[in-house]
Amino acid sequence: MAGTHPGAAGPEPFTHPALFYRDEREYLAGVLPFVTGALDAADPVAVVVPPDNLALLRAALGADAGRVVMLDMTEVGRNPGHLIPGVLLAFADRHPGGHVRIVGEPVWAARSVHEYPACARHEALINHAFAGRTVTILCPYHVGSLTPKTLTDALRTHPLVVDATGRHVSDRYDPDAVVSACNRPLPPPEGATAVTVETIGLPALRRVAARLAARAGLGAERVEDVALTLTELAGNSIEHGGGTARVLLGTAGEHLVCQVRDSGRLADPLAGSRPAGPGQLRGRGLLLVHHLADLVRTYTGPAGTCVEASFRLGH
Incomplete structure (x- = not known):
């Protein structure tokens, strides 16, 4: 711009x-x-x-x-x-x-x-x-x-x-x-569990995310937020980022960190920053993630895009 x-x-x-x-x-x-x-x-x-x-x-x-x-x-x-x-x-x-x-x-x-x-x-x-x-x-x-x-x-x-x-x-x-x-590369969280959403489907990813979020100590409502965030991000990656999403889940300090990586390029810096219009059915994924997570960061470069959503433990 x-x-x-x-x-x-x-x-x-x-x-x-x-x-x-x-x-x-x-x-x-x-x-x-x-x-x-x-x-x-x-x-x-x-x-x-x-x-x-x-x-x-x-x-x-x-x-x-x-x-x-x-x-x-x-x-x-x-x-x-x-x-x-x-x-x-x-x-x-x-x-x-x-x-x-x-x-x-x-x-x-x-x-x-x-x-x-x-x-x-x-x-x-x-x-x-x-x-x-x-x-x-x-x-x-x-x-x-x-x-x-x-x-x-x-x-x-x-x-x-x-x-x-x-x-x-x-x-x-x-x-x-x-x-x-x-726009700087985001290091993977230490000791992260890695899942490729091609080997497993979105329903299985949702179950894995919920299990790991609960194990990290998040309450039931936030567990659901993590699961929804990851399925939205992975779904976006599959549709717009080359058909495959690599998901990493781990902890960093007082946060559960969720990363979704793909081979696409996020060209619009304002993606996820525009309110959804009346009757809008598409383009809500990143907007929803911004609403649910305690912190969202993105990196996009020649090799692809990483979106990182963090959830404060105990919040």
């Missing part, structure tokens, strides 16, 4: 600024006028941030907090790949025809190194997913607790930056370069 520059001079109605803040005062100075300005204009506004900042904004808004959709990012955004289709576009689509405003804070200090590439990719893909829409998404970044690389990536995924000194155009804006940088 060619890199657009939303928010810069030109006709593009989508705006995607990053807010660099150092403390609660700067956070409120940047976010509160954004939210109250939306309320004054009768624009729909949503705030999707971690719990501490959610509480800070609720207290500052007082009675007006009830007029704002407020969501805990650690819950709805536990998988960054779910945010665009399941939260941000879903909110915007409920309010067609006007100016939609959203505060989204997908990166905070407690995000793991394992999760971060999916966060950076999410921030980059927002620019393409919302191109042409009359939407503003403000993304706060706490400069005191985040790494220099994270802040550099924010400059590459946001065409505008707001800080204590004012509003600036980012001369490093290049979201496609971030998407490319996040």
Whole structure:
């Protein structure tokens, strides 16, 4: 995809600024006028941030907090790949025809190194997913607790930056370069059980996945989620990835890791990031996986594609 520059001079109605803040005062100075300005204009506004900042904004808004959709990012955004289709576009689509405003804070200090590439990719893909829409998404970044690389990536995924000194155009804006940088090979989980879905069918894969997920300690509902995730991914691989899916299941830290590999190439970075349309029967597989898993990462290269879905043990 060619890199657009939303928010810069030109006709593009989508705006995607990053807010660099150092403390609660700067956070409120940047976010509160954004939210109250939306309320004054009768624009729909949503705030999707971690719990501490959610509480800070609720207290500052007082009675007006009830007029704002407020969501805990650690819950709805536990998988960054779910945010665009399941939260941000879903909110915007409920309010067609006007100016939609959203505060989204997908990166905070407690995000793991394992999760971060999916966060950076999410921030980059927002620019393409919302191109042409009359939407503003403000993304706060706490400069005191985040790494220099994270802040550099924010400059590459946001065409505008707001800080204590004012509003600036980012001369490093290049979201496609971030998407490319996040497309890195995914190592197989250690001690993984490997199954080729050609030797066995999808019903047998479902049984194997359920058994291994239960053995790893997941509850009945999450066991079903793992089984459904793997059958959806394997089915996609069989249909679009050369007719064979190689499935690996193992654990990494506190997660059950499920990988599906095939010889196809995933050409569309936004695959799985578009909400399903009314009556849409196909193209829901990766979208469903993003909804079910705690983290989804993808790699596609000359030799094929790997989709990795992780499920937090004990969650």
